[in-house]
Amino acid sequence: MNRPYRNLRTQKILRFPIIFILSLWLLSGCKMYTAFNAVLDPEWDEFSQAPKGTPRLEYHHSFPVIHLYGTAAEMGHQYGSILKKQLEGLDYITDKFFPENKQIEYINIAKNSEDKLPSETLEFVKGMSVSSGVDYYKLLAINAVPRVSCSVLAVWGDASEDGKLLMGRNADYQFKKINKALGIIVVKHPATGYATVASSFLGLAGAFTGINEKGVCYGNMLVYNGIENKEDENGLPIQLLMQTAAETQNSAREMIDYLTARKHVIPINVMCADKNEAIVAELGQTKFTLREGNKGVLAATNYFYSSGMFEKVENDGRLTALLLTARKYYGNFNMQHLQEAMHAARQPNKNLQCTLFEPERMLIHVSMNKVPASKGPFQTISVIELLEKDIE
Known part of the structure; x- marks a missing residue:
């Protein structure tokens, strides 16, 4: 009961x-x-x-x-x-x-x-x-720690529709559930040096992707097949070096020279471009090599391809996708084709930012805080308007 x-x-x-x-x-x-x-x-x-x-x-x-x-x-x-x-x-x-x-x-x-x-x-x-x-x-x-897996493509000269250089960069990174909300554009107007515009992430002092007031644009890629695999305690994180270089260098060639003269924590690829040319520096910890465009086309992802820089050759489908898209539209390559190329080279579920550069026109086209960012929509931003108070 x-x-x-x-x-x-x-x-x-x-x-x-x-x-x-x-x-x-x-x-x-x-x-x-x-x-x-x-x-x-x-x-x-x-x-x-x-x-x-x-x-x-x-x-x-x-x-x-x-x-x-x-x-x-x-x-x-x-x-x-x-x-x-x-x-x-x-x-x-x-x-x-x-x-x-x-x-x-x-x-x-x-x-x-x-x-x-x-x-x-x-x-x-x-x-x-x-x-x-x-x-x-x-x-x-x-x-000091961030590692971002990315891809870049530059097309110019005979390869592009009007001969002007176009450059695109994917930022592929996975950070739990907030990976779609960390993107921010950082505009630095330094007391001395060149002003910069970076497509960045919350909390970063440096920049993985950006352009300075001289029209020099840049982006880096972590490398998986470099000869040296351990972190060099005497090296510096690439995003910090690129920020400093962007504030002090006038051209893509000067920026590459600056970066090749420094020590790096880990093997890294960097593309620098201006209105005249694009260059990829394969930056090891004890040596480096440069790759320049072949008939106005240059691409890079997360692997070294120059002799003596890698442990083994990697057949990277993302690099192939970039080059095939550039070849498909060779001679007529434009901004729409650049977006198509970057979307083809994205890493699934990791593509947080995609930035397209027109250095001669001082324009950037940005998609961020969505996955995949490369799908767009892209918003066009005038670098001149962002920096108008600081450029004479």
């Missing part, structure tokens, strides 16, 4: 810990939700009302564009202040997604490389840390 009562009582007793655990999960989830919302919210609207010529966040067709001015330290402070909420959210999410041992590994890499990194990078990251409140070494790790 008492069994139904006992069953009900038992259900209540069992229900209490379930509700308690669920409550704890929801409370922790609120913080996670807040962090995700800070990063995923497409309208990063703080500081968006600032006038031109001052540090600010603005939007070009829904893409966040941050303008930074002055010294490296000043620009870092501005970055951290304007994107404080987003950096805090990113910090919290990475803590939850990355195992503690992996976080310790990355932070140790940052600490071990600190005394070798450019002073401008350290000043930028310190400024970003102070104004955002995010741990300095966590931000430094973001800048």
Whole structure:
């Protein structure tokens, strides 16, 4: 006769810990939700009302564009202040997604490389840390560790429709569920040196993809088949080197010369282009070689192809796709064909950004924060308009 009562009582007793655990999960989830919302919210609207010529966040067709001015330290402070909420959210999410041992590994890499990194990078990251409140070494790790698998194509001269150079770059990277929300265009107006526009990711002091006010555009690719496989502790991350080079070099050839004279953490490919030519530098840790265009066509992905630079030859379908598309439209190659080529060479489920350059016209066409970005739609942005306050 008492069994139904006992069953009900038992259900209540069992229900209490379930509700308690669920409550704890929801409370922790609120913080996670807040962090995700800070990063995923497409309208990063703080500081968006600032006038031109001052540090600010603005939007070009829904893409966040941050303008930074002055010294490296000043620009870092501005970055951290304007994107404080987003950096805090990113910090919290990475803590939850990355195992503690992996976080310790990355932070140790940052600490071990600190005394070798450019002073401008350290000043930028310190400024970003102070104004955002995010741990300095966590931000430094973001800048010392990233590895992005990508592809590039340049077509010019007899190969293109009007003889003008076109360059495209895919940025392929996987970072859990927030990989579609980290893209941001960073416009740097340095106190000294050339202004730059980078298609970047949240928290980066350097640039994987960009163009400077002289019309020099650039992009890098991690290499999988280099002779040297271990990280060189005396080398520098390529995105930091490319940012410095873009602020100091006048042409693609000068930028390549700058990069080949430096040590690199890991084997890397870099394409630099201006209105006249494109060059790929295959950058090992002890040697390098250059590849230049064949009849106005040049492409690269994640492998070395020059003699003496690789362990074994790789037949890369993405490189083949780029070259076949360039051959298909040879002599009539235009921006639409470039988009087609980059889409054919994308990495499935990883294509976060696709940027197309017209260095002579000082135009970039950007698709970001969607997968695959190469599918578009692309938004055209005038580099001159972004930099008009700083170019005489």
